[in-house]
Amino acid sequence: MALVASLLSPGLAAAEPSAPTSSVLQTGRAVVTRQAVTLKAPQAPKASASAATQSNLESKSFFKTKAGAATLILFGAGVGFAVYSSSSDRIRGANR
């Protein structure tokens, strides 16, 4: 975690507070929306950010930032190990 955090650019770290997420529980087919209040997100996996940061996330140049590089490294490592596991952990049925 500390490694990942250290890879973040100062610009990202200084970005505006996150917006709240959409509501979470709905009964019935009613659609729940949220207020556009300006609190920090308690559990926002898709939090918004400043226009500059949003723009960054909408461009391939994101991957040239430290955060983008960390993303690629972690993602690649995760894929790689899962592929390795597919081969090394396989229990093949005797009749296949």
Add this chain to the structure above:
Amino acid sequence: MSTVFRACVTALVLLIGAPASAQTLSGTIAGQVLDAQGQVLPGASVTLTGRTGSNTQTSDASGEFRFIGLAPGVYNLRAELSGFQQAEQTGITVSIGGTAQFKLTLNVGGVTENVQVTANVVTVDTTTTATDNKLSQDLLFAMPMSRTNAAVSILNYSPGVNSGSAFGGSANSGNALLLDGVDTRDPEGGTAWTFFNYNIIEEVQVGALGQPAEYGGFSGAVVNTITKSGGNRYSSLFEHRYTNKSLRGDNVSADVRKQNATIRASGVDKLNDYTVQLGGPLKKDKAFFFASIQRYAIAQDPDGPRTIRTEVSPRFNVKFTFQPTASDTLTANVQYDQYNQTGRTGLPGVNNTTDAQTVQQDSPEIIWNGQYRKVLGTSSFFETKFTGYWGYFDLDPVNPASARLDDSGKWSGGAGYSAQYDRVRNQLNASLNRYINAGGTHNFKFGVEIERSKIRNRFAYSNGLFFYDIGGAPYLAYGYSYDVEGMNKRQSAYAQDQWTIGRFTANIGVRYDGIRGEGSGGREYYNTNQFAPRVGGAFDLTGRGTSVLRAFYGHLYDGAVFSTWNRAVPGISDYVIYEAFPGNKVVEIDRISGASKYTMADDIKHPRTDEINVAFEQQFRGVWKASATYIQRTNRNFVNSTLIGGQWSPITVNNPKTQTPLTAYRWANRSSIQQRFLIDNVDSVNFPGAGNPDIYRDYRGAMFVLSRAYANRMQGQISYVFSKTTGNLPSSSQAGFASSQFETPNGSLINSDGRVPLDRPHEFKAFVGYQVPKVEMAFNAYFRAISGTTYTGFTRLTSGTINWTGSNDVFIEPQGSNRNDFLRLLDLRVEKVFNAGVNRFGIYADLENALNSGVVTARSTRWPTNTLTNVDGSRVVLQPGYATAIAAPRQITVGLRWSF
């Protein structure tokens, strides 16, 4: 437009003739643009912006607009008109099958002045009879929910659903389990077959009550799980979860230990579970990707002499979304996973299987889903998809030697068997939505569904033999195997309308399901055709869209399952009995034909549930919503087997509990007829000489739900369901089609009427979450307090007593006379959150069963006693009422995650 509409209808008609269950995977945003005086504003430009781009419409002569066929997610809506200020509504959540209604008010002013609309936080859908429960991605992200197997566990978080039984429905075949519209059930028995990563879920809709005709194949609930997709913005998630046995509690009380020394606080010894995800644009507004990779490895200390049971599964999910035009969306997604398991029990069973007598499991699978959606203006859209999965699981013994059971009760040798189970499921679904203004507003939907699902099951004793020894020396051996196969063929079609006249909306629909079951060579064994009417109404009580009164009546039919007819197909070997000699030499001494003794009734009817519900829903104070629902469900068309031509005579046996006479039944004409069975509906089964019980299972319930949408750092839902499930055919696994409960009168006539095992009179569930400001610590809790299941004392009557080919268990007291302890279980998540721009970091701890409750969940029910034989030959004698299972102990799992 009309030409395209006609073409689509024609395509649908053509599809009906070929092999198609079309469930909604999209939602709608509709509304009206008004000025400050409430007058309609035609010609306003209304722009909807979502994850994959923007779409603009012009408000019509009534000031109305409608965006249809929207993928679930969060959207922003903006209205502009020359001479007026802009109005914008942000953060609109579109859910599966939902319609979000908005009135956007434009004030006079320059267009450059932006007005942020903040009102209208929660809306009530006043046009549908459906009462659903939705678990959003945010809730799933925050709450301490069991993640080990989302396909199996997630259903039980909804009000009215426990142990897989939804509102009294069957825990096996009663629920439709859909992943992006793919029916992921095992076509043999209807239980979950494919597993998936909890973190790929965008939203889960648990639909049960008042469902429109487009939903079929269920008599309990429909679990509609939608997976994440890519968008214009790169997004990612990295998570790792870990636990081990030092983080597990011990919840076996001294009293329980004294009753049953075999009970231990078993659980997870070690868990390593990681997920990496990345999604984003391939081409802005046009093409998107989402990829998720998971590997989890879990080691458990199972019950009995086994020391370890492991599961390992690497899982790969990839989804591509293409939008060649604003009105065309193509989606293709694939899951591949390679689940394996070691440490499964062999023939010696839980109490006697050692590590060397286990089997290991190989079970790869591929799930596929291709979908095309065409939006035709503001009034029609067409969806079609081809979905399915392929997979198998093989069970192979660690030790290939035959299993041996000694007369002392000790087991030796290997696991004793190997097995292969193959499945392929293909589905083609197509549907057309059409809005028409004629005597009000109609929202028509027509659809067809074609399903073909294959099942093949193979089993054989190791080396073809299972040995029975006496004093350590070979005495007898048995030979047995099977290789059975079948195919479910289902054609379904439906038509439904939501017809809104003023404040009232009529929901009218009908569904057809034609289900055939074919064995090898195409021989037909099962053929049913059923029409299910669904009618209801919804009334907007105030006209403000804040309260609705709903009523519904409809028929629900189970999905197509092989287990209703699989005992009638060939493929079971003869059961051969040998005399055994040293060196494993054998000589055949007897042979019982494996030819099926079962035939299917010609006029069999498919299992069905009739539902009536009345609901009231009210929004208040912006973020709160309360609902109250009365539910009545009556199950019919139970399928089971009965003895053909059987005659019965009453006998008197001793009731070991009360020491009073108990009437049981003996096969009276065994010498004059062959033992053959008819698979038929047993609702009005007749046992000549014994009686004709009225077979039924009824559910009555009242459900109250209070929910609070996220605001001010807090969210929650509290529900209470008061219910009663009575009958003489349980909703648990004992209600399996192959239970043989009706082959003699002893299982269905004697004390069988009462509260079924999964009857839960009181059910309280609460999700509550709060994030403390400044320190950014999030506390999320899931608490449930639920009545225990019922249990009933029984005694075993020997084959000689009842003149039958096996023993019978009979109740010695009315079913449901006793109830297990009231469950009070609390799961907690405590998370420290770090926000850095778009990045969110979290370090959390999940405490499952945080209070380490050791509540007893099952008890011994055999009278006068039940004896367990341990691996060393020692015996444990259980008195009736002694504990046989308790809740899983407290387990703390820690996790790290980074998302943006």
